[in-house]
């Protein structure tokens with residue numbers, strides 16, 4: 166059942182069209198990720214759904230409820246991660262959570278949230294002394310304090326180091342385990358791939374692809390990148406390069422010293438033929454890899470543009 170349905174959303178700021186046409190539906194319990202490069206319209210989309218800015222067009226429905234008629238009910242259903250800059254430097258995580266809990270009739274317990282976002286140890290430290298990752302975890306805790314069904318996390322890991330990012334991933338996965346619906350934005354492809362049930366890739370305010378990460382990647386029919394390194398050096402690599410050029414399934418070849426890079430839609434067949442040849446010639450190969458396809462390749466295949474963080 167869709168708990169959130171967004172149809173043909175549009176928003177411009179003066180002459181800048183931030184969101185041109187965005188539609189999607191989110192199912193209960195999903196981690197649904199909106200991913201796109203800087204300026205793609207992710208935050209604007211989220212802010213319209215959160216009721217913070219008014220769309221120029223389109224509709225937003227929370228299982229039949231909308232902001233015009235049901236604002237109070239929707240506010241109780243959703244949790245929004247506040248910007249860390251909006252926190253009070255001189256208050257502690259516990260004081261922040263107690264304060265936010267006082268806005269709700271049935272909040273979760275502060276201690277439970279502190280435990281979930283792994284801040285129990287730091288509960289009495291002033292926010293100004295917390296690290297970036299700790300503040301982001303507190304922000305997620307604040308989004309959860311009202312025990313919402315649906316959470317909105319806008320780029321919760323931007324600017325964090327790898328360990329701090331992974332800590333946030335663990336929290337998102339825990340939210341899923343307890344049945345919450347999470348709508349996440351990110352510009353990290355690995356994050357979207359790891360956490361999401363479905364991703365919605367946006368570029369220039371439009372949805373360019375939407376599905377589970379695995380389905381998006383599996384549907385790519387693009388050629389794969391295969392790398393071979395020759396122990397016997399440049400001569401062997403050059404000879405193998407000449408041979409590989411004769412294979413119809415190989416669409417492109419590059420060589421750098423003893424490394425051969427080739428692109429093919431049939432990596433198994435190409436490798437089978439090349440190994441037949443190298444064995445015959447007595448060349449030894451010490452490394453072979455077929456690069457895994459990722460959401461980055463999906464983005465490139467739909468837009469023709471390189472992905473940039």
Ligand SMILES: Nc1ncnc2c1ncn2[C@@H]1O[C@H](COP(=O)(O)OP(=O)(O)OP(=O)(O)O)[C@@H](O)[C@H]1O
Pocket residue numbers: 178181182183184201202203204205206207208209210352
């Ligand atoms: N209040 C505003 N006034 C004017 N332009 C805006 C405003 N908010 C957003 N924009 C513009 O709209 C476009 C989309 O911005 P938005 O913040 O939604 O993108 P984003 O995908 O969240 O990007 P980022 O990853 O950089 O946060 C950008 O060109 C941005 O400069």
